[in-house]
Amino acid sequence: MRKMMAVARKEFRQIWRDTRTLMTLLFVPAFFLLLYGYALNFDIRHVGLAVDDRDRTMESRALIAAFVNSGYFDLVASVDAAGTTRLMNRNDVGAALVIPSGLGRAVRTAGPAAVQVLLNGDNANTATTVMGYALTIIRSESARYRPATAPSAPLVSAEPRVWYNPALRSTLFLVPGLIAYIAMITAVVSTALSIVREKERGTMEQVRMAPLDAASFVAGKTVPYFVVSLVSALGIIVVAMALFGMPMRGSWLLLLVALSLFLAGALGLGLLISSVADTQQVAFQAALLVSFLPTLMLSGFIFPISSMPRFLQLVTYAVPARYFLIALRGVVLKGVGLEALGRELAALAAFALAVLALASVRLRREWS
Amino acid sequence: MNAITATDLTKRFGDFVAVDRLTFEVGQGEVFGFLGSNGAGKSTTIRMLCGLLKPTSGSAKVGGADVSRDPEGVKRRIGYMSQRFSLYEQLTVDQNIRFFGGIYGLDRERVEARRRFVLDMAGLHGREHTRAADLAGGWRQRLALGCAILHEPPIVFLDEPTGGVDPLSRREFWGLIDRLSASGVTVLVTTHYLDEAEHCHRLAIIHRGLLAALGTTDELKRLFGDRAIVEVHAANPVETMRLLDRMPGIEKTSVFGTSVHAVLKDDPRHSAPALKKRLEAAGVAVTSIDVVQPSLEDVFLEVVERAGH
Numbered sequence: 051m052r053k054m055m056a057v058a059r060k061e062f063r064q065i066w067r068d069t070r071t072l073m074t075l076l077f078v079p080a081f082f083l084l085l086y087g088y089a090l091n092f093d094i095r096h097v098g099l100a101v102d103d104r105d106r107t108m109e110s111r112a113l114i115a116a117f118v119n120s121g122y123f124d125l126v127a128s129v130d131a132a133g134t135t136r137l138m139n140r141n142d143v144g145a146a147l148v149i150p151s152g153l154g155r156a157v158r159t160a161g162p163a164a165v166q167v168l169l170n171g172d173n174a175n176t177a178t179t180v181m182g183y184a185l186t187i188i189r190s191e192s193a194r195y196r197p198a199t200a201p202s203a204p205l206v207s208a209e210p211r212v213w214y215n216p217a218l219r220s221t222l223f224l225v226p227g228l229i230a231y232i233a234m235i236t237a238v239v240s241t242a243l244s245i246v247r248e249k250e251r252g253t254m255e256q257v258r259m260a261p262l263d264a265a266s267f268v269a270g271k272t273v274p275y276f277v278v279s280l281v282s283a284l285g286i287i288v289v290a291m292a293l294f295g296m297p298m299r300g301s302w303l304l305l306l307v308a309l310s311l312f313l314a315g316a317l318g319l320g321l322l323i324s325s326v327a328d329t330q331q332v333a334f335q336a337a338l339l340v341s342f343l344p345t346l347m348l349s350g351f352i353f354p355i356s357s358m359p360r361f362l363q364l365v366t367y368a369v370p371a372r373y374f375l376i377a378l379r380g381v382v383l384k385g386v387g388l389e390a391l392g393r394e395l396a397a398l399a400a401f402a403l404a405v406l407a408l409a410s411v412r413l414r415r416e417w418s
Numbered sequence: 419m420n421a422i423t424a425t426d427l428t429k430r431f432g433d434f435v436a437v438d439r440l441t442f443e444v445g446q447g448e449v450f451g452f453l454g455s456n457g458a459g460k461s462t463t464i465r466m467l468c469g470l471l472k473p474t475s476g477s478a479k480v481g482g483a484d485v486s487r488d489p490e491g492v493k494r495r496i497g498y499m500s501q502r503f504s505l506y507e508q509l510t511v512d513q514n515i516r517f518f519g520g521i522y523g524l525d526r527e528r529v530e531a532r533r534r535f536v537l538d539m540a541g542l543h544g545r546e547h548t549r550a551a552d553l554a555g556g557w558r559q560r561l562a563l564g565c566a567i568l569h570e571p572p573i574v575f576l577d578e579p580t581g582g583v584d585p586l587s588r589r590e591f592w593g594l595i596d597r598l599s600a601s602g603v604t605v606l607v608t609t610h611y612l613d614e615a616e617h618c619h620r621l622a623i624i625h626r627g628l629l630a631a632l633g634t635t636d637e638l639k640r641l642f643g644d645r646a647i648v649e650v651h652a653a654n655p656v657e658t659m660r661l662l663d664r665m666p667g668i669e670k671t672s673v674f675g676t677s678v679h680a681v682l683k684d685d686p687r688h689s690a691p692a693l694k695k696r697l698e699a700a701g702v703a704v705t706s707i708d709v710v711q712p713s714l715e716d717v718f719l720e721v722v723e724r725a726g727h
Contacts, residue, residue, distance in 0.1 A: 258470060
């Protein structure tokens with residue numbers, strides 16, 4: 051125990067002394083959060099709009115005003131058909147509204163009327179979202195002209211309400227993912243590098259000459275990184291709450307438990323890498339590979355797991371961030387407790403135990 | 419009882435035999451030198467003796483503990499310092515000492531007492547809070563030695579401990595080793611500096627994993643028997659060597675800095691003046707020509723040659 055403490059104290063001092071490591075651990079995560087938090091936003095606003103108004107009536111102008119006043123569209127130009135193509139090709143506009151002549155008359159006589167919405171489909175996701183906005187605006191405009199005599203509503207109407215994130219702000223959905231992503235990378239990379247650095251500099255060999263068992267050495271090296279990663283992760287959670295309006299509806303204790311289990315798994319992964327890699331460069335790349343890609347792609351952070359091919363879905367079961375994301379979103383957005391997250395916490399614990407066990411077997415073999 | 423006993427100690431890496439059936443003993447308090455070129459198997463031997471590497475065959479006992487069966491017991495009895503002076507560079511002198519004290523399991527008072535000892539020994543008073551990275555080579559080397567003997571081990575292994583250190587510091591370092599040995603500590607040291615090897619009580623010359631020669635420096639020098647060594651100082655050593663090689667009665671030659679050593683086939687001590695005449699006849703300006711005692715370098719070359727390249 052005393053030996054383990056000696057290693058831990060030394061490691062803390064080294065982290066403290068090594069400004070680069072300390073910055074990486076404490077500030078880079080928060081900086082990442084700011085960067086990604088503002089850049090990664092799936093809400094679409096200020097779509098450039100071209101208007102080809104061939105009707106030029108009060109009704110057509112009212113429809114255009116409805117588009118602009120929605121806040122989603124900025125009127126870029128009034129054009130003809132050729133102008134639309136040109137603007138669309140140059141990406142000056144993302145949508146065009148073509149109003150055929152006769153709209154005003156058709157509306158006044160309650161006849162059928164159609165307008166055309168052209169969308170720039172070079173980004174399919176954006177186009178889909180913009181189409182949704184346009185249809186909603188047109189539908190609500192057309193409701194205003196409905197004759198009083200007509201049935202006021204369809205027989206079955208849906209009244210959607212989105213729980214936990216009523217405004218469907220994508221930040222609320224993305225920030226928990228970012229927290230998992232950042233915590234994972236810093237924990238894996240820093241742990242892996244700290245041991246491989248000792249191998250590279252020969253201090254590992256020196257320490258192995260002492261009557262010190264592998265367990266004390268590894269535990270002594272892991273504990274400081276665990277503490278620092280935990281502080282850093284809590285830091286980005288606080289930043290997320292302050293800057294991105296992330297709520298905290300559940301229990302801090304539960305969040306701490308989930309975070310600790312997740313970080314323990316990440317540290318285990320870092321140790322595992324350090325038992326294989328002999329140079330810091332290899333360790334760094336391996337650490338990025340096992341932490342960066344799966345956490346970004348296979349955790350449900352950005353891409354829904356349910357829409358992945360079957361094979362990839364199976365792979366996601368081995369990605370700890372998958373469970374941590376559910377737990378984190380559950381605690382902060384839904385305010386649910388252990389009753390809803392037991393499975394995820396168990397999976398995180400199992401992952402942590404498995405990698406830590408594997409890493410200690412491998413490191414012990416290398417030690418003696 | 420011997421501090422170190424190695425019996426047929428062997429290490430293979432695949433087909434490569436790094437250490438081949440080494441057998442030797444080191445007495446308590448002895449300074450025992452391992453001499454050999456790079457890759458001769460010195461470090462591998464040390465690592466086996468420290469319990470860090472398992473021998474392929476053969477056995478060794480260090481401080482009474484068997485290196486294969488009880489590597490932990492070996493580690494408690496030894497101190498180890500490598501040519502890399504493996505300290506934690508970002509930590510201060512004090513922090514390094516306390517860390518090593520901690521992993522050796524020393525209690526607080528003992529660490530404090532030993533800390534003072536190390537500061538005294540290494541002359542590091544007033545530098546307690548300097549980062550190890552900022553120390554000059556000699557200081558770092560002495561600090562590394564201090565950390566390696568913090569727990570007062572009866573046996574110390576030094577693997578090329580003087581690499582990259584200035585001559586003055588090297589001399590001081592050997593002073594420390596002499597003091598350790600005088601206090602009863604056994605020191606096994608590897609080096610490829612031949613001048614340093616003279617400090618060792620006994621020397622083992624390792625060549626290609628084999629023990630090529632073993633003995634005190636005087637014993638090793640007797641390998642030449644009756645053959646005399648002639649040292650020639652002349653304007654052009656390389657040219658002189660070429661000429662000597664072609665002369666009868668000369669076994670071999672080698673360049674020693676600005677001079678040439680020629681080993682004569684027998685002991686015609688009177689032949690030095692004759693050699694001088696012949697060289698001068700060939701147009702070499704000979705400054706001096708003397709029969710000299712074999713140096714360790716002569717011994718080393720002789721041993722390596724006998725062992726076969």
